[in-house]
Amino acid sequence: MKGQFKTIFEPFKIKVVEPIRITSRSERQRYLQQAHYNLFLLSSDQVIIDLLTDSGTSAQSEAQWAGIMQGDESYAGSTSWKHFYETVKDLTGYPYVLPVHQGRGAESVLFEVLCRKGAKYFFSNTHFDTTRANIEYRGATAIDLPCEESQDLFSDAPFKGNIHLQELKKQVEKVGVDNVGAVILTLTNNSGGGQPVSFQNIQETAQFCKEKGIRFFIDACRIAENCYFIHTREEGFSHLSCWEIAQKIFSLADGCLVSAKKDFFGNIGGFLALKDEALAQECMQYLIITEGFLTYGGLAGRDLEAIAVGIREAFDMDYLRYRIRALQYFNEKLRAIGIPVVYPPGGHAVYIDAQKYLPHIPKEHFPGQSLCCALYIEGGIRAVEIGSVMFGKNAKHELVRLAFPRRAYTQAHVDYVIEVFSHINAIKEQLPGYRIVYQMPFLRHFTAHFEPIKG
Ligand code: F0G
Numbered sequence: 006m007k008g009q010f011k012t013i014f015e016p017f018k019i020k021v022v023e024p025i026r027i028t029s030r031s032e033r034q035r036y037l038q039q040a041h042y043n044l045f046l047l048s049s050d051q052v053i054i055d056l057l058t059d060s061g062t063s064a065q066s067e068a069q070w071a072g073i074m075q076g077d078e079s080y081a082g083s084t085s086w087k088h089f090y091e092t093v094k095d096l097t098g099y100p101y102v103l104p105v106h107q108g109r110g111a112e113s114v115l116f117e118v119l120c121r122k123g124a125k126y127f128f129s130n131t132h133f134d135t136t137r138a139n140i141e142y143r144g145a146t147a148i149d150l151p152c153e154e155s156q157d158l159f160s161d162a163p164f165k166g167n168i169h170l171q172e173l174k175k176q177v178e179k180v181g182v183d184n185v186g187a188v189i190l191t192l193t194n195n196s197g198g199g200q201p202v203s204f205q206n207i208q209e210t211a212q213f214c215k216e217k218g219i220r221f222f223i224d225a226c227r228i229a230e231n232c233y234f235i236h237t238r239e240e241g242f243s244h245l246s247c248w249e250i251a252q253k254i255f256s257l258a259d260g261c262l263v264s265a266k267k268d269f270f271g272n273i274g275g276f277l278a279l280k281d282e283a284l285a286q287e288c289m290q291y292l293i294i295t296e297g298f299l300t301y302g303g304l305a306g307r308d309l310e311a312i313a314v315g316i317r318e319a320f321d322m323d324y325l326r327y328r329i330r331a332l333q334y335f336n337e338k339l340r341a342i343g344i345p346v347v348y349p350p351g352g353h354a355v356y357i358d359a360q361k362y363l364p365h366i367p368k369e370h371f372p373g374q375s376l377c378c379a380l381y382i383e384g385g386i387r388a389v390e391i392g393s394v395m396f397g398k399n400a401k402h403e404l405v406r407l408a409f410p411r412r413a414y415t416q417a418h419v420d421y422v423i424e425v426f427s428h429i430n431a432i433k434e435q436l437p438g439y440r441i442v443y444q445m446p447f448l449r450h451f452t453a454h455f456e457p458i459k460g
Contacts, residue, residue, distance in 0.1 A: 108264025124186025370438025
């Protein structure tokens with residue numbers, strides 16, 4: 006703690022503002038019905054506080070905007086690409102950097118190449134939904150192996166994002182090492198409650214993969230937040246900056262898949278960075294066919310520039326201290342009014358156990374969806390279900406996520422959300438379950454239509 010006082014405030018001043026349109030309850034009821042009770046199908050001006058995602062929703066800094074003005078839009082070899090490349094290389098140490106339009110672009114390129122080589126199984130602490138979809142779309146199987154501590158949503162364990170190492174070893178044995186495409190650690194573990202992974206767990210996973218000759222990748226879209234947890238919670242890391250911890254992590258892996266829309270403050274963009282030249286060459290071939298030329302990968306020069314600046318800002322210790330503290334405040338205030346929030350507070354979002362909160366709604370009637378609809382109707386808040394709607398029968402829990410866009414909302418916005426929850430506490434027994442009346446085979450949650458179950 007640098008200052009004399011305890012209060013941790015937003016370490017920025019507001020230079021540009023975006024108005025919020027305030028709607029009435031009856032307007033919101035109509036909007037939600039028109040959107041088939043799917044919050045993805047709402048228009049953003051129908052939403053008061055948008056906590057649907059922390060992805061692509063960051064406020065850009067003055068330095069990023071200055072960079073945007075300097076964006077070099079040359080097709081090949083732009084100076085913005087050089088800035089982007091140097092920054093990613095400095096952080097990761099990987100010599101091969103492939104820019105992509107967003108995280109799933111990196112997934113698509115890497116899994117296309119690995120699956121063509123015959124990869125049949127991928128293991129992770131938890132695959133994010135697009136990661137799983139990109140694997141399964143290519144006919145391979147994605148297996149989640151979250152650690153035991155993660156099963157208890159409310160226990161105090163510091164690194165509930167860890168992969169279950171014993172289980173990983175068993176599974177690799179079972180499917181045969183030659184059939185394993187890769188092990189991917191998601192930092193932080195988004196679908197598992199935004200919980201961090203410890204350095205020790207990363208190191209032991211890397212060691213095992215090395216012994217077996219299995220490729221090991223980091224899904225690093227929230228690595229800065231993960232490193233802050235390592236810095237504050239894991240013994241032996243408090244003397245290192247989060248940038249240095251990240252460098253150590255990257256040195257243990259064969260590469261990383263990154264959506265730059267999260268920690269790195271991009272409104273769009275991402276990258277795949279790799280150690281191995283041969284693999285990189287194959288990925289580059291597919292990159293040019295699907296994303297764009299090697300020095301822009303589907304991004305404008307101004308986006309490359311904004312991300313290059315954003316990567317360094319993401320590791321600023323004053324910012325990270327505020328960021329993690331803001332989420333902790335949000336989490337603990339909800340907990341104090343009896344909302345079953347996943348504990349301890351994670352990095353980018355607050356997660357609620359909707360099944361525990363709404364025990365009268367069975368899993369098949371989507372308690373998470375019900376809570377999301379109530380948050381919208383009562384308070385104009387947009388959250389996302391991470392449960393049976395998103396994962397179908399693979400869902401381990403019925404969670405609702407309130408993701409916190411970076412540098413976009415203040416503490417007063419958080420206090421408003423907490424007040425809406427107090428109101429929902431009083432009416433929760435009356436909330437209905439939902440049924441799906443239309444869906445697509447992959448990633449159905451984005452476009453599904455729902456209907457409340459009258460009863
Ligand atoms: N990996 C993780 C851990 C993610 O959280 C996401 C996206 C991706 C990969 C894919 O990145 O969206 O740039 O293609 N998560 C967003 C979210 C959508 O709301 O959590 P993308």
